[in-house]
Amino acid sequence: MRIARSLFASLLIASSVFGSSASADTLSGALSRAYENSGLLEQNRATLRAADENVAQAVSRLRPVLSWSASALNNNLTGANPLADFDSNFSTSLSLNLNWLLYDFGASDLAVEAQKQTVLATxxxxxxxxQQVLQRAVAAYLSVLRDQQFVSLRESNVRLIAEELRAAEERFNLGETTRTSVALAEARLASARSLLAVARGNLVRAEQEYQVAVGAMPRNLAQAPASPVSLSVDAAKAYAVRHHPQIKQLQYSVSASELALERASLAMRPQVQLNSGITLRDDGTESSNISVTVGGPLYNGGAMQSQMRQARHQLDSARAGLHIAVQNIEQNVVVAYANYDVAGAARDAYEQQVAAAEVVFEGTREEASLGARTMLDVLTAEQDLLDARANLVSAQIDEILASYSILAALGSLTVDHLDLSVQRFDPEAYYELVKSAPIASSARGQALDRVLSAIGD
Structure with a gap:
């Protein structure tokens, strides 16, 4: 019974370490740090800002283009001594030109709208x-919790078998048992120490993954709560199809492809352009011109027809991709719920197994003290109890992980849905600054300079 009390005390200590939230890192805190420290998020935020700039560039095509040029000309190099007459024949000029697309049957407007849909998709x-960043952080957090508790169980197992070995040696010295029982305990102790070393190695790997996923090493992690699961499978599938970011991304991509096809159909239409220019020469003369031109392609080797067919195929591909994504999302929801149910059922079963194994261990240990059981029986009962407790720990972690996998399958594993205490990234802030394609000297342009400087820092 002394050994049984030792095991119970060790497990109680482990429970107090991993179950208490006092002075411990919490799952929500780890998720907040993962969101704030993620280089992957920073990379994709830059990708979004680049997509915002495509809107500005599409808008700029509807505005006049002002350009300048300077030239130097020698009109006569055919004389007997052209270098002598170089200065007299040399002239310079400076030109200022304006080109403005006035009308193209809405093709440029469609380009702007297509880029806006691309921004929404991005x-x-x-x-x-x-979601990927937060799901990885959840998995890393729970993996550390699992391996910490495995290490605790293995340490308790080593202490228990060491006690059994000491007891066997005492009985052997008193002539109450054989050398075989002592050797059996020694073998089990060596095996337990080996498994403890493996568990500690797994914990080191889990801690390194945690550092990469969260941005800091784990410190006294608190037991993580499971995410509440309130929707039925059918309701969850319907919710995911409406709200999952992958579905919404592909919907916007389909809209952008539809606009691209409509724009491609206007490629054969003419364009109306305004052209104007003024030229100043070094002899004091100047010339100016202004014209409105209407023109369009008659034949370009079939390239525009090919582009129209290509746009139609791209639209078909986008629609098919959306259909496939809907199927995959629905499948992911069903699988996530199934995994959650399996983990819950396993947890219930292992709780019963642990309760039964505790009774068996305590009874076997008591019977062994009366000579009705052997050392092998005691060690076997202890191993069964250890395995049951390890399986229970794993099932509890699996159930929590499965609950967050359901959130990810629904598209709700986000800082907004989890209400994390972080400085949230505003995807519209940069877009609002660049959507009108401001020039550097404007108020928006100066604001953009400040934003870019802050990003660079």
Whole structure:
């Protein structure tokens, strides 16, 4: 019974370490740090800002283009001595030109709208990346918890077998048992120490993954709560199809492809352009011109027809991709719920197994003290109890992980849904600054300079 009390005390200490939230890192804190420290999120935020700039560039095509040029000309190099007459024949000029697309049957407007849809799709892609970052952090947190408790169980197992070995040696010295029982305890102790070393190695790997996923080493992690699961499978599937960022991203991509096809159909239409220019020469003369031109392609080797067919195929591909994504999301929801149910059932079963194994161990240990059981029986009962407790720990962690996998399958594993205490990234802030394609000297342009400087820092 002394050994049984020792095991119970060790497990009680482990429970107090991993179950208490006092002075411990919490799962929500780890998720907040993962969001704030993620280089992957920073990379995709830059990708979103680049997509925002495509809108500005599409808008700029509807505005006049002002350009300048300077030239130097020698009109006569055919004389007997052209270098002698170089200065008299040399002239310079400076020109200022304006080109403005006045009308193209809405093709440029369609380009702007297509880029806006691409921006919306890129925002949803950023939400998907956010889910990946948070899901990895959840998995890393729970993996450390699992391996910490495995190490605790293995340490308790080593202490228990060491006690059994000491007891066997005492009985052997008194002539109450054989050398075989002592050797059996020694073998089990060596095996337990080997498994403890493996558990500690697994914990080191889990801690390194945690550092990469979260941005800091784990410190006294608190037991993580499971995410509440309130929707039925059918309701969850319907919710995911409406709200999952991957679905919304592909919906915006389909819209962008539809606009691209409509724009391609206008490629044969003419364009109306305004052209104007003024030229100043070094002899004091100047000339100016202004013209409105209407023109369009008649034949370009079939390239525009090919581009139209290509746009139609790209639209078909985008629609098919959306259909496949809907199927995959629905499948992921069903699998996530199934995994959650399996983990819950396993937890219930292992709780019963642990309770039964405790009774068996305590009874076997008591019977061994009366001579009705052997050392092998005691060690076997202890191993069964250890395995049951390890399986229970693993099932508890699996159930928590499965609950967050359901959130990810729904598209709700985000800082907004989890209400994390972080400085949230605003995907519209940069877009609002650049959507009108401001020039550097404008108020928006100066604000952009400040934003870019802050990003660079």
């Amino acid at each position: 925002r949803e892609a950023l939400v998907s990346v956010e």
